[in-house]
Amino acid sequence: MSKHDEHDDRNKKPSRPTSGFSRRGFIRSAGVTSGALGGAVLVEEEAQAAQSGGGVGPGAVPITLNINGRDQKLSVEPRVTLLDACRNQLDLTGAKRVCDRATCGACTMIVNGKVVYSCTVLAIDAQGKRIQTIEGIAVNGKPHAVSQAFVAHDGQQCGYCTPGFVMASKGFLDRNPNPTEDQVLNGLGGNLCRCGTYMGVRKAVLEAAKAMRGGKNG
Amino acid sequence: MANYNWPEMKTRAVMGKRYTRQDGLEKSTGRAKYNSDLNKPGMLQSAFLTSPYAHAKIRSIDTSAAEKLAGVTAVRVIVAAGAEVNYQSQEIALVAATSEQIARDAVRLIKVDFEVLPHVVKEDDLSKVGNRAKPAGEQVTGDPDKAMKEADVVSEGMYGIPVLTHCCLEPHGQVSEWKGDGVNLWPSTQNVTGIGPDLAKNLEVPATQVKVHMDYIGGGFGSKFASDRWGVEGTKLSKASGGRPVKVFLDRATELNIAGNRPSAFAKIKIAAKKDGTITAWDSVSWATGGMTGGGMPPIPYAFTNIPNRRLNHTAVQTNGGPLRAWRAPNHPQASFLTCAALEDLASKLGMDPLELFAKNVQYAPEARRETYLHQLKKAAELSDWSKRWHRRGDSGAGPIKRGMGIGLCTWGGAGHASTCKATIHPDGSVEVELGSQDLGTGTRTIVGQVAAETLGLPLEAVKVKLGDNSYPPSNASGGSTTVGGVSSSTRIATADALDKLFAKVAPSLNSTADKLEAVGGKIQVKGDASKSIQWAAACKKLGVESASATGSNDPRNPKGLNTQGVAGVQIADVSVDVETGVVKMNKMVAVQDCGLVVNPRLAESQVLGACIMSVCGALMEERVMDNATGRVLNPEMEFYKLAGIGDIGDIVVHMDIREENDKRGIIGLGEPPTIGGIAAIANAVANAIGVRVPSVPLTPDRVLAALEERRSA
Numbered sequence: 001m002s003k004h005d006e007h008d009d010r011n012k013k014p015s016r017p018t019s020g021f022s023r024r025g026f027i028r029s030a031g032v033t034s035g036a037l038g039g040a041v042l043v044e045e046e047a048q049a050a051q052s053g054g055g056v057g058p059g060a061v062p063i064t065l066n067i068n069g070r071d072q073k074l075s076v077e078p079r080v081t082l083l084d085a086c087r088n089q090l091d092l093t094g095a096k097r098v099c100d101r102a103t104c105g106a107c108t109m110i111v112n113g114k115v116v117y118s119c120t121v122l123a124i125d126a127q128g129k130r131i132q133t134i135e136g137i138a139v140n141g142k143p144h145a146v147s148q149a150f151v152a153h154d155g156q157q158c159g160y161c162t163p164g165f166v167m168a169s170k171g172f173l174d175r176n177p178n179p180t181e182d183q184v185l186n187g188l189g190g191n192l193c194r195c196g197t198y199m200g201v202r203k204a205v206l207e208a209a210k211a212m213r214g215g216k217n218g
Numbered sequence: 219m220a221n222y223n224w225p226e227m228k229t230r231a232v233m234g235k236r237y238t239r240q241d242g243l244e245k246s247t248g249r250a251k252y253n254s255d256l257n258k259p260g261m262l263q264s265a266f267l268t269s270p271y272a273h274a275k276i277r278s279i280d281t282s283a284a285e286k287l288a289g290v291t292a293v294r295v296i297v298a299a300g301a302e303v304n305y306q307s308q309e310i311a312l313v314a315a316t317s318e319q320i321a322r323d324a325v326r327l328i329k330v331d332f333e334v335l336p337h338v339v340k341e342d343d344l345s346k347v348g349n350r351a352k353p354a355g356e357q358v359t360g361d362p363d364k365a366m367k368e369a370d371v372v373s374e375g376m377y378g379i380p381v382l383t384h385c386c387l388e389p390h391g392q393v394s395e396w397k398g399d400g401v402n403l404w405p406s407t408q409n410v411t412g413i414g415p416d417l418a419k420n421l422e423v424p425a426t427q428v429k430v431h432m433d434y435i436g437g438g439f440g441s442k443f444a445s446d447r448w449g450v451e452g453t454k455l456s457k458a459s460g461g462r463p464v465k466v467f468l469d470r471a472t473e474l475n476i477a478g479n480r481p482s483a484f485a486k487i488k489i490a491a492k493k494d495g496t497i498t499a500w501d502s503v504s505w506a507t508g509g510m511t512g513g514g515m516p517p518i519p520y521a522f523t524n525i526p527n528r529r530l531n532h533t534a535v536q537t538n539g540g541p542l543r544a545w546r547a548p549n550h551p552q553a554s555f556l557t558c559a560a561l562e563d564l565a566s567k568l569g570m571d572p573l574e575l576f577a578k579n580v581q582y583a584p585e586a587r588r589e590t591y592l593h594q595l596k597k598a599a600e601l602s603d604w605s606k607r608w609h610r611r612g613d614s615g616a617g618p619i620k621r622g623m624g625i626g627l628c629t630w631g632g633a634g635h636a637s638t639c640k641a642t643i644h645p646d647g648s649v650e651v652e653l654g655s656q657d658l659g660t661g662t663r664t665i666v667g668q669v670a671a672e673t674l675g676l677p678l679e680a681v682k683v684k685l686g687d688n689s690y691p692p693s694n695a696s697g698g699s700t701t702v703g704g705v706s707s708s709t710r711i712a713t714a715d716a717l718d719k720l721f722a723k724v725a726p727s728l729n730s731t732a733d734k735l736e737a738v739g740g741k742i743q744v745k746g747d748a749s750k751s752i753q754w755a756a757a758c759k760k761l762g763v764e765s766a767s768a769t770g771s772n773d774p775r776n777p778k779g780l781n782t783q784g785v786a787g788v789q790i791a792d793v794s795v796d797v798e799t800g801v802v803k804m805n806k807m808v809a810v811q812d813c814g815l816v817v818n819p820r821l822a823e824s825q826v827l828g829a830c831i832m833s834v835c836g837a838l839m840e841e842r843v844m845d846n847a848t849g850r851v852l853n854p855e856m857e858f859y860k861l862a863g864i865g866d867i868g869d870i871v872v873h874m875d876i877r878e879e880n881d882k883r884g885i886i887g888l889g890e891p892p893t894i895g896g897i898a899a900i901a902n903a904v905a906n907a908i909g910v911r912v913p914s915v916p917l918t919p920d921r922v923l924a925a926l927e928e929r930r931s932a
Contacts, residue, residue, distance in 0.1 A: 096388070194832075
């Protein structure tokens with residue numbers, strides 16, 4: 001092993017268990033060639049694939065997740081998703097399990113600053129990352145500007161898609177602080193609502209952008 | 219006796235105001251706990267074994283390996299050896315285990331020997347369904363044959379609208395806990411009061427021994443009234459697991475396959491008319507399915523119910539698909555689509571503006587709706603810029619993007635259901651109202667609060683509204699747009715009666731009598747003499763240690779003028795179609811909605827907006843796709859069971875017809891009516907844009923291109 005290699009993370013044994021699987025690897029092996037999955041996620045997963053060593057499991061393994069700024073220790077089987085770990089073990093139930101297949105966005109969390117579908121991230125692969133859930137976005141104890149705007153513009157009815165929509169909106173606005181309406185429509189195309197609240201959501205996101213630019217709870 | 223009449227529209231302080239929904243922040247911060255969110259101590263998870271076949275007999279079933287798996291606490295066989303399953307995903311067994319993963323592992327260990335039987339899963343071609351066709355008979359009014367012969371023009375068409383599924387984002391299910399002599403139930407239900415007795419009947423425990431609690435529900439749309447097989451079997455699993463709570467919520471595929479659908483409707487329709495567009499006869503041959511019960515005839519001809527000469531033939535088709543359930547305005551969107559599409563085709567054949575043809579034939583609508591429709595057609599035309607944007611069918615200029623407009627109508631009842639409210643004014647001035655009702659996201663919690671606050675002369679935040687528990691007085695299920703009328707009326711009566719009791723305690727200190735007092739602006743005062751008043755808090759202290767409490771009920775047979783039924787609505791769609799790709803894009807939708815007294819215009823508008831968006835889904839995307847060869851649903855997941863996203867809906871303009879004249883009718887439900895006309899409007903707009911009728915919705919690119927191709931080759 002050369003000196004250079006010693007400094008290359010890819011040749012180190014992982015310090016924590018990982019699934020040993022990546023979405024890119026899975027897609028290759030499944031022969032899927034469609035480009036339907038989000039590019040940003042793939043780039044990250046690809047980097048991760050390069051890091052992964054052997055697999056673990058199938059039994060439960062101890063892991064630590066950094067959620068809303070706190071380290072949480074739990075024991076999960078490698079097949080458990082980040083969403084299910086949060087909902088079933090940590091009672092963080094704001095994120096919802098709806099499609100369970102990375103389509104609807106009801107499970108949206110922000111991981112290392114990026115919006116992800118937590119139903120399609122394994123809990124053990126979320127270690128070492130900054131995970132933010134709807135429970136952790138209040139600012140100084142006050143509801144986040146996006147949460148407030150969803151109320152003010154009635155961007156919700158039954159509310160089951162709402163936490164995911166709020167997180168997707170926050171993630172979008174963090175990157176696009178001054179969006180046009182068209183950008184909102186494109187940026188939030190990954191979340192689905194059944195009651196039909198999109199007109200309110202549009203207004204809410206544009207209003208929240210203003211509030212956040214003004215330094216209010218965002 | 220208290221005066222229950224609604225206060226004059228112009229004098230209302232809280233009702234009629236655009237308050238934001240009172241539980242909004244709970245939802246948008248993720249704090250709202252739905253019952254699918256519950257984590258009870260010792261709670262078990264579950265998984266279903268469901269049928270992979272559309273029709274099969276179970277020769278044998280062996281659960282022994284599953285039962286032995288570590289972590290499994292109990293297994294229930296639902297369909298026993300010798301019995302048949304009649305649709306894919308029908309529940310065969312249910313496993314409870316310490317984790318969902320273990321439950322799923324256990325399901326894989328259950329051995330079933332199936333004898334696969336023949337199935338029928340598609341109904342679009344009636345000639346291919348064999349003995350699954352169950353003719354429902356013929357209805358004839360007048361002399362349709364003679365009218366057809368004498369007509370200036372006869373227009374014929376074939377139309378189809380497929381099975382849709384509810385796709386509630388919170389799946390069906392519950393947490394249930396067997397308590398020895400009863401059950402604690404935390405369901406996802408539209409029926410907090412009624413689900414307990416329904417479960418009790420299936421479990422043979424006294425109805426009073428089922429305690430039900432639900433704060434929030436993630437969508438129902440008509441599919442969540444009963445305790446269901448998962449409720450019964452989940453509770454039995456709890457019993458078999460020593461009373462540990464068991465969580466059963468369907469996975470998405472099972473949800474889409476078996477937890478309810480809207481029946482399809484297909485029809486060949488012939489309409490006869492005079493040159494001026496007056497319809498003289500209707501002849502329809504229709505068929506529908508909603509699973510093994512078949513599907514009933516939608517109420518056609520819709521809205522124009524009194525067309526003088528009519529012949530209606532309907533056939534129910536039994537198919538091996540999940541069972542139908544009520545779906546927001548049962549059978550009305552289908553009927554509106556079939557009728558309005560046929561009328562639009564007639565207008566096209568006559569070279570008439572459909573707006574004019576619809577208006578001309580409003581004479582055939584029930585008398586109470588005629589003026590409303592005429593008014594609404596005019597208003598919708600104005601808001602959609604009809605006179606400028608409408609053109610003759612297909613006359614959409616050169617270039618591949620064709621723009622078009624179309625109309626759809628709705629009508630609905632919406633009278634208040636039976637509901638009882640208990641209102642309590644406490645000595646400390648606080649107020650509670652309790653109802654065994656539920657807020658589906660329609661805003662029930664907020665509306666009840668507004669009614670109580672208005673009655674008591676208090677601000678909205680002074681009233682604590684308690685819903686979602688069957689220890690509260692009973693209310694009927696939330697279905698058919700009956701809730702707002704029911705709960706508002708019972709709340710009005712209960713709070714007025716409780717206030718009367720407070721008046722009686724306060725009257726001596728104001729040197730007056732109870733009947734001469736009123737509650738206004740946080741005070742109780744002598745009517746017409748604000749100088750004789752007492753602040754609310756001080757007044758309530760006079761109650762001593764005893765609260766002033768009253769129950770009040772809405773009796774649907776005598777709603778006291780507080781609620782009524784019967785609304786109309788008109789929707790106009792404006793679309794662009796790319797005739798090279800077949801993609802339909804929504805430009806704008808206008809909904810003009812008749813209403814009675816509107817308690818909260820913001821929430822009412824949200825109902826209509828949501829209904830329009832549902833119509834976009836139904837017109838352009840949604841369809842349960844069945845596979846004849848395997849009998850399976852091909853799209854039981856949300857990637858291919860498509861719903862509209864935020865960028866797919868265009869602009870939506872809602873006009874609520876709020877005015878004094880309508881307000882005097884009392885409250886009328888609003889959930890269903892705006893869901894009805896949109897699919898017709900969009901389908902008609904596409905026909906107008908591309909110059910040819912696409913016979914069946916959803917108007918997916920392949921269907922649009924096929925219709926264009928057929929015209930080219932014709």
